[in-house]
Amino acid sequence: MPKIINLEDEFNSWFNEIEAFSLRSERFYEEINHYRTRESQYELIITWLKAAYMHGVRTAAQDSVKTLVEYSTAVEGVDSHCKDYTMSGAFEAAAENLDAYWTDVLKDKE
Secondary structure (H helix, E strand, O other): OOOOOOHHHHHHHHHOOEEOOEEHHHHHHHHHHHOOOHHHHHHHHHHHHHHHHHHHHHHHHHHHHHHHHHHHHHOOOOOOOOOOOOHHHHHHHHHHHHHHHHHHHHOOOO
């Protein structure tokens, strides 16, 4: 059974990760206080939101690949000549399982 990803932990790890000599979160707060106009602060926040979004996309993609690898290990022993379970059926089942997995992970997150 694959480990269910914890999105809050993933974000906190990314946001509090060390970059060069300080934490990413420290750089965020420092940068946000550096800009004096609301417009420049909004631009900076959008840049940070995009970076966080892309990190989330990468994390989700990597987790999906890992989950599919674990699924392939689980079905490895299935006889390819089995009438009721074809290779395309295995991929369809993997897609359905991955969809159910992400539905569960994202439940109550918005």
